[in-house]
Amino acid sequence: MRHAFHEDLDKISDQLVEMTRLVGSAMSRATTALLDADIQLAQTVIDGDKAIDAMRESIDELAIDLLARQNPVATDLRIIVTGMRMSSDLERMGDLARHIAKVARLRYPDTAVPAEVRAEIVQMGNVAEKIVAKAGSVIASKDVKAAAELDRDDDAMDDLHRDLLARLMEGPWKYGVQSAVDLALIGRYYERFADWAVTVSHRVIYLVTGEWDEGITSMDHEEQEDDATD
Amino acid sequence: MRHAFHEDLDKISDQLVEMTRLVGSAMSRATTALLDADIQLAQTVIDGDKAIDAMRESIDELAIDLLARQNPVATDLRIIVTGMRMSSDLERMGDLARHIAKVARLRYPDTAVPAEVRAEIVQMGNVAEKIVAKAGSVIASKDVKAAAELDRDDDAMDDLHRDLLARLMEGPWKYGVQSAVDLALIGRYYERFADWAVTVSHRVIYLVTGEWDEGITSMDHEEQEDDATD
Numbered sequence: 011m012r013h014a015f016h017e018d019l020d021k022i023s024d025q026l027v028e029m030t031r032l033v034g035s036a037m038s039r040a041t042t043a044l045l046d047a048d049i050q051l052a053q054t055v056i057d058g059d060k061a062i063d064a065m066r067e068s069i070d071e072l073a074i075d076l077l078a079r080q081n082p083v084a085t086d087l088r089i090i091v092t093g094m095r096m097s098s099d100l101e102r103m104g105d106l107a108r109h110i111a112k113v114a115r116l117r118y119p120d121t122a123v124p125a126e127v128r129a130e131i132v133q134m135g136n137v138a139e140k141i142v143a144k145a146g147s148v149i150a151s152k153d154v155k156a157a158a159e160l161d162r163d164d165d166a167m168d169d170l171h172r173d174l175l176a177r178l179m180e181g182p183w184k185y186g187v188q189s190a191v192d193l194a195l196i197g198r199y200y201e202r203f204a205d206w207a208v209t210v211s212h213r214v215i216y217l218v219t220g221e222w223d224e225g226i227t228s229m230d231h232e233e234q235e236d237d238a239t240d
Numbered sequence: 241m242r243h244a245f246h247e248d249l250d251k252i253s254d255q256l257v258e259m260t261r262l263v264g265s266a267m268s269r270a271t272t273a274l275l276d277a278d279i280q281l282a283q284t285v286i287d288g289d290k291a292i293d294a295m296r297e298s299i300d301e302l303a304i305d306l307l308a309r310q311n312p313v314a315t316d317l318r319i320i321v322t323g324m325r326m327s328s329d330l331e332r333m334g335d336l337a338r339h340i341a342k343v344a345r346l347r348y349p350d351t352a353v354p355a356e357v358r359a360e361i362v363q364m365g366n367v368a369e370k371i372v373a374k375a376g377s378v379i380a381s382k383d384v385k386a387a388a389e390l391d392r393d394d395d396a397m398d399d400l401h402r403d404l405l406a407r408l409m410e411g412p413w414k415y416g417v418q419s420a421v422d423l424a425l426i427g428r429y430y431e432r433f434a435d436w437a438v439t440v441s442h443r444v445i446y447l448v449t450g451e452w453d454e455g456i457t458s459m460d461h462e463e464q465e466d467d468a469t470d
Binding site: 074077078081082083084087091094095098175178179181183187188190191194195198 | 413
């Protein structure tokens with residue numbers, strides 16, 4: 011029974027890793043769809059989000075079942091509760107990829123990304139793909155040191171976000187208000203995506219150490235994020 | 241022991257209601273600060289967010305303690321798990337109020353809201369205050385019918401959000417790109433705030449009925465939200 015229980019705990023971890031793969035693929039396709047004005051690709055992201063949502067539900071059902079049947083305490087309880095939180099974080103990341111795909115679809119056959127800021131969006135897409143892949147590795151490895159490294163990727167994203175907003179706001183911006191509004195929202199979606207990945211990695215740190223470091227609370231990410239939009 | 245347990249469950253509910261009050265107050269002050277360019281008031285929202293975060297932590301600690309000590313099943317388990325989710329939803333709502341206060345602070349001594357869209361922001365603030373107050377009542381009363389009514393307030397917010405974006409995008413918009421970017425983000429903060437309030441109310445429905453209606457999943461709010469930005 012305890013053996014089966016720990017297999018179930020591993021299953022939660024495996025499904026979370028699989029979720030990072032789905033979310034990473036969604037974000038990669040959303041970025042390409044956005045840059046290339048590829049409406050078919052955008053649609054695959056929008057339609058595929060249901061599979062990410064379903065995986066979250068599957069993880070949560072397993073977690074609640076384990077809470078009810080196994081009366082977990084201490085570390086096991088922490089794994090289950092944290093697993094439910096991570097599934098929710100990853101679902102939000104999937105939603106953000108879908109938001110980006112929707113902008114791509116909305117502006118088709120045009121692209122929402124003028125040539126002038128294409129390089130920034132390409133880089134934000136790269137950082138997003140990298141950070142979610144790292145989050146997946148960290149969930150699998152429980153490597154606290156690797157988990158802490160995601161903060162640096164998030165810093166890189168914050169810098170890119172700040173640059174993008176500066177390009178829009180400190181102009182001259184010759185592509186009009188609609189384009190600026192699109193890019194402000196797109197920038198926020200990428201930035202939030204990285205924030206959630208960091209939150210996932212900090213949850214792994216919490217799992218391993220039992221410590222939720224004040225310096226790494228989600229509130230502080232938000233502070234960083236706000237600073238980026240300041 | 242079971243008596244004390246149910247007192248603890250009530251305590252979670254009471255603290256969630258108190259969180260809705262704190263979040264509602266924060267949003268009310270954030271809106272006033274934004275409209276009146278009141279930097280002191282904005283600062284109270286920014287500083288006060290720590291109290292909202294602390295209340296979430298307090299709820300989660302109590303919930304995890306109950307999971308460990310009481311081995312809850314069925315309805316009791318659902319109350320605890322759902323309580324943790326609602327505390328997280330409400331914390332996000334507090335963050336959104338803080339984001340709005342930060343825009344107010346950033347643009348001080350100017351206001352980020354030109355006279356032309358002031359009426360829309362006033363209305364969005366009103367709907368935001370109303371919807372979070374209703375969420376608090378619904379948590380306290382467990383009234384499923386009242387919970388479902390929040391969808392209508394959310395629809396009103398979606399309409400206001402759509403109007404605001406139309407004002408920006410279908411111009412002429414004479415206040416420049418920075419102002420449009422500010423308002424696009426502000427609009428999204430209000431709109432997301434209402435989405436989270438709806439999510440809270442749907443969690444109450446789930447608590448009471450055990451059913452998470454497909455038609456009321458957070459994914460569908462997101463769909464609505466996306467449509468609003470389309």
